[in-house]
Structure formats: structure tokens, C-alpha cells
Amino acid sequence: AQSVSQHNHHVILSEAASLELGCNYSYGGTVNLFWYVQYPGQHLQLLLKYFSGDPLVKGIKGFEAEFIKSKFSFNLRKPSVQWSDTAEYFCAVNARGNNRLAFGKGNQVVVIP
Amino acid sequence: DVKVTQSSRYLVKRTGEKVFLECVQDMDHENMFWYRQDPGLGLRLIYFSYDVKMKEKGDIPEGYSVSREKKERFSLILESASTNQTSMYLCATSAGGTYTGELFFGEGSRLTVL
Numbered sequence: 001a002q003s004v005s006q007h008n009h010h011v012i013l014s015e016a017a018s019l020e021l022g023c024n025y026s027y028g029g030t031v032n033l034f035w036y037v038q039y040p041g042q043h044l045q046l047l048l049k050y051f052s053g054d055p056l057v058k059g060i061k062g063f064e065a066e067f068i069k070s071k072f073s074f075n076l077r078k079p080s081v082q083w084s085d086t087a088e089y090f091c092a093v094n095a096r097g098n099n100r101l102a103f104g105k106g107n108q109v110v111v112i113p
Numbered sequence: 114d115v116k117v118t119q120s121s122r123y124l125v126k127r128t129g130e131k132v133f134l135e136c137v138q139d140m141d142h143e144n145m146f147w148y149r150q151d152p153g154l155g156l157r158l159i160y161f162s163y164d165v166k167m168k169e170k171g172d173i174p175e176g177y178s179v180s181r182e183k184k185e186r187f188s189l190i191l192e193s194a195s196t197n198q199t200s201m202y203l204c205a206t207s208a209g210g211t212y213t214g215e216l217f218f219g220e221g222s223r224l225t226v227l
Contacts, residue, residue, distance in 0.1 A: 006155075009153060032214045034214065034215065036216075036218075043203075043218045043219060043221060044203065044205075044216075044218045045218070046215065046216075067186070075150055084125040090155060090156065092216075093214075094214025099144060099163055100158060100161070100171070100214075101146075103148075103155045103157075103160075105153060105154060105155035106153075106155045106156055
């Protein structure tokens, strides 16, 4: 079964700082990759996804993620964060042909105005 | 937009009580899932269903059961609630067919067991 690792569970940074959240997965086959975000008091929603093609994926609100197959990674980035990016971010992996989605433990990101 | 509706946002129950959490979706999705979300543990899959009357255990099924009598409705049942089942419960759905793994979530049901 696939597993997902997210490091640095709590991240605190100032507005305009750059953000990078790491995500590594353990599965040798073809995968679909996701980042979900949960803003305070709201439901989980999709931030971006990768199925195939260009390994650099752009999502909503200026976020992007890069799939590096050789490193089994799908790191999330944003060059300049805003206070409204305060949220919990989850990386998730689906092995092709498997109807499950495995989630990482999440990154709680707090952006200080 | 997909709408996934969970019946209760907040519940408080006593140890030993039977608890029903209901989830209804309006997008004709084949797959439905129940997760629990706990701080520092992320989302853990309890049960899922890929068709009416079909169910499969997830990673943490102990102490839970599910029911899917209609395509749009997926219920999570705690036969005898315990304090370690205090958690946020999330329902999610996804389309069947060529499954991509993309999930659509409900608002969540926060259960407190006293």
C-alpha cells in the first residue's frame, strides 16, 4: 500500500515569504498526486492535481507543485504567501488502478500579517 | 459543483450510545468514503463503498460499520461509541469509471463522546 510523508507539521511564516511544503510517497508504480487545502472552518478542497504530462502543475491562488519521479516527491510551493493562505495542507497519493487515496499527516501553515 | 452534505456538523454523545452519521451527495458518484481527521494524524480511511450495498474496510474500520442502501447516501455507524472515537468525520465522494482519486469532501461532522 502507498504511504505519504509530510514533514514540518507546523510552519509559521510572515506575509510575502516563500513557502515550500515537502511531500514524499512510497509506491513504485504510476500515481496520481494531489494537494488539498483546508482553510479554518471550511471543508477540504482541491488545490492542485497531477495525473500526467508536465510535471510542474499550477493550481489555484498562485500555488504550484512539481512532480519529481526519481525522488518520489510532489512538493508544493508558493513564492509569496498571504495571510489568507493560513490553512492546513494535505498531500495525497492514488496508485493507478487502486480506488483509495492515501493522505499525509498534513502541514499546518500560519501566515503572520 | 459537487455537493456533499453531512447530516450533523456537531454531535455530543455518551459512551455506549449508538451514533449515525449520514452523508448525501448529489452528483451521482459511484464511490463514497468515510475518513476521520485527527490533529497530527491527517486523514485516515475508515470504510468506503464503490457501489450500492458494497463496502470495503479502510485502514481503521474497528468500532465502525457502514450502510449504503442508495447510491447517493452513505452512513457511518458507531454501534457503541467510545471516547477514543471523538474526532472529525469526513465524508467524500469520487466518480467511478476511470478512477483518478480526486475526492470531493463534505463539511465534516465533529463528534464528541463523553
